[in-house]
Amino acid sequence: MAATLLFVAIVVGLFLQLVHGSWESLTTFGPGFIWSSAWNPVTNKFGALPFIFGTVVSSAIAIVVASVVGIAAAVFLAEFAPPFIARPISFLIELLAAVPSVVFGLWGLFVLAPVLARSVDPFLAHTLGFLPLFSGPIYGVGLLTAGLLLALMIVPTVAAITRDLILAVPNELREASISLGATRWETTMRVVVPAARAGIMGACVLALGRALGETIAATMVIGNRPAISASLFAPSYTLSSVIANEFTEATSSLYISALLELGLILFVISVIVNGSARLLMFSMLRRERPR
Amino acid sequence: MQAAIPVKNAAPAGGEVVLSARSVSAWYGPKLAIRDVSMDFKRNSITALMGPSGCGKTTFLRCLNRIHESALGTRASGEVLLDGADIYSRGADPIVTRRRIGMVFQRPNPFPTMSIINNVVAGPRYTGITRDPLELSEIAEQALRRAALFDEVKDKLKAPAASLSGGQQQRLCIARALAVKPEVLLMDEPTSALDPLSTLKIEELMQDLAVDFTVVIVTHNLQQAARVSQFAAFMLGDEDRVGALVEFAPTERIFTHPQDPRTEDYITGRLG
Numbered sequence: 001m002a003a004t005l006l007f008v009a010i011v012v013g014l015f016l017q018l019v020h021g022s023w024e025s026l027t028t029f030g031p032g033f034i035w036s037s038a039w040n041p042v043t044n045k046f047g048a049l050p051f052i053f054g055t056v057v058s059s060a061i062a063i064v065v066a067s068v069v070g071i072a073a074a075v076f077l078a079e080f081a082p083p084f085i086a087r088p089i090s091f092l093i094e095l096l097a098a099v100p101s102v103v104f105g106l107w108g109l110f111v112l113a114p115v116l117a118r119s120v121d122p123f124l125a126h127t128l129g130f131l132p133l134f135s136g137p138i139y140g141v142g143l144l145t146a147g148l149l150l151a152l153m154i155v156p157t158v159a160a161i162t163r164d165l166i167l168a169v170p171n172e173l174r175e176a177s178i179s180l181g182a183t184r185w186e187t188t189m190r191v192v193v194p195a196a197r198a199g200i201m202g203a204c205v206l207a208l209g210r211a212l213g214e215t216i217a218a219t220m221v222i223g224n225r226p227a228i229s230a231s232l233f234a235p236s237y238t239l240s241s242v243i244a245n246e247f248t249e250a251t252s253s254l255y256i257s258a259l260l261e262l263g264l265i266l267f268v269i270s271v272i273v274n275g276s277a278r279l280l281m282f283s284m285l286r287r288e289r290p291r
Numbered sequence: 292m293q294a295a296i297p298v299k300n301a302a303p304a305g306g307e308v309v310l311s312a313r314s315v316s317a318w319y320g321p322k323l324a325i326r327d328v329s330m331d332f333k334r335n336s337i338t339a340l341m342g343p344s345g346c347g348k349t350t351f352l353r354c355l356n357r358i359h360e361s362a363l364g365t366r367a368s369g370e371v372l373l374d375g376a377d378i379y380s381r382g383a384d385p386i387v388t389r390r391r392i393g394m395v396f397q398r399p400n401p402f403p404t405m406s407i408i409n410n411v412v413a414g415p416r417y418t419g420i421t422r423d424p425l426e427l428s429e430i431a432e433q434a435l436r437r438a439a440l441f442d443e444v445k446d447k448l449k450a451p452a453a454s455l456s457g458g459q460q461q462r463l464c465i466a467r468a469l470a471v472k473p474e475v476l477l478m479d480e481p482t483s484a485l486d487p488l489s490t491l492k493i494e495e496l497m498q499d500l501a502v503d504f505t506v507v508i509v510t511h512n513l514q515q516a517a518r519v520s521q522f523a524a525f526m527l528g529d530e531d532r533v534g535a536l537v538e539f540a541p542t543e544r545i546f547t548h549p550q551d552p553r554t555e556d557y558i559t560g561r562l563g
Contacts, residue, residue, distance in 0.1 A: 083363075170400070172396055172398060173400055173402060173403075174361075175358060175361065175394075175396065175400075176396065176400045176401075176402070176464070177402075177413070177417075178358060178361050178389065179356065179358055179394035179396075179468070180389070180393075180413060180417075180418065180467065180468070180471055181386050181387070181389045181390035181414060181418045181471060182386075182413075182414070182417050182418055183386060186418070190413070190417050191402055191404075191413075194402075194404040194405075195402070195403055195404055
């Protein structure tokens with residue numbers, strides 16, 4: 001009971017502390033802080049929009065890629081791979097989750113970014129260049145690189161949890177489907193994965209939470225430029241990156257306060273994402289098990 | 292000797308054999324579970340497989356529609372002739388076999404994410420028999436009527452299957468199996484998870500289904516075997532827990548004049 005209250009106290013306290021710390025910025029800029037693109041410490045003009053944009057877009061790329069790859073990998077490991085393949089690969093995936101993010105960042109900067117800049121990005125620009133998403137100059141570092149690196153970092157979360165969920169689906173359901181003359185594949189897609197779908201969504205939200213808050217790896221490959229561009233090749237900046245990068249250099253109290261307000265915004269985004277996903281899961285479960 | 296259990300059904304004389312198991316053996320990994328079980332199942336009859344736990348009756352049942360081999364490391368040998376053709380022959384497709392030989396399981400296992408009607412049509416829809424909604428809803432109504440469930444669910448076909456009671460869920464599973472239009476229906480202790488009233492309903496349903504189908508039922512319950520079946524088989528595991536067939540005869544004879552002393556011990560309650 002006391003331990004439970006401690007968690008409540010920590011969450012509430014964190015929120016209040018953030019509000020308190022960003023009070024100067026909150027009162028100076030008002031709600032306009034959220035949709036302002038200014039970020040000039042010299043003139044003390046601050047706005048959060050480019051950072052919100054960078055955070056949301058890079059995390060969106062990450063979760064789309066990671067959920068597709070992660071769920072596919074989990075389905076293969078749980079339903080189709082023979083044990084001598086499934087066991088070592090499952091272990092490797094869990095190991096991937098334990099790699100420190102700065103190592104991912106280094107790999108992203110020295111391997112992923114050059115590879116993307118040299119081959120993948122030009123290919124995308126060549127084939128899908130008519131879309132604003134894939135036009136403009138290619139730097140290597142940028143939204144797409146950050147999104148893909150984040151995807152790689154959160155794939156283990158999606159894959160490991162989804163695999164466990166699929167393994168937990170009662171065998172009776174598989175047998176019911178197989179006894180109707182369904183193939184393994186039909187059984188997996190029509191019965192097994194849907195039976196685990198609420199939990200799989202939970203896994204994706206958990207992973208999305210990690211992508212939203214990931215700091216160091218994103219910083220190393222996103223380009224750190226507070227700009228909003230339609231192109232995924234363009235450099236950008238995330239909420240957590242700018243806090244980490246500029247906190248030590250923040251000289252004026254308004255500057256520090258603005259950075260804290262960015263933290264507050266990140267906190268609120270995370271709460272909204274988690275809360276809405278939880279509501280969705282709850283309504284899904286209620287429809288399936290009304291009693 | 293006279294058994295204490297009254298037998299209701301007389302065996303039909305000289306029916307045509309639909310399904311015939313010949314020397315079926317089955318393994319879980321290296322472990323032999325049943326050895327050389329042979330039995331003939333006649334059209335529109337109900338055959339009960341009886342025996343103590345671990346005698347291999349469920350394993351044998353699962354060999355009859357090749358679902359035994361769907362688990363990892365399992366294997367079966369022997370022949371199972373369905374209308375004269377071996378379902379284990381090279382080139383025989385287990386998918387096709389399972390559509391012709393339906394199965395109902397020990398615990399009701401409706402698909403939890405699907406509505407009542409989608410459960411019933413899952414087989415025809417997902418295995419490509421038809422995707423036409425009108426045709427599917429006809430199949431659903433027919434199957435639900437056949438499973439004596441239609442009147443209870445006709446106003447809530449779109450409700451989740453989990454909203455039904457245990458007995459209703461089991462009849463839903465029967466309807467789901469019937470919707471694929473099988474010839475043979477295998478039932479693995481279909482009432483063991485149900486209350487007496489639901490059990491009674493399912494037993495009545497079984498009698499009714501035997502008009503159109505051939506039913507093979509595994510049961511722990513001797514009274515149930517006596518009430519519903521025309522033929523009964525008694526299986527027993529040896530000291531290595533390898534199951535084998537002890538006796539197979541019309542139910543009436545098994546319960547009144549068992550040929551094997553072990554059968555007599557079992558039905559009089561001295562064994563198992």
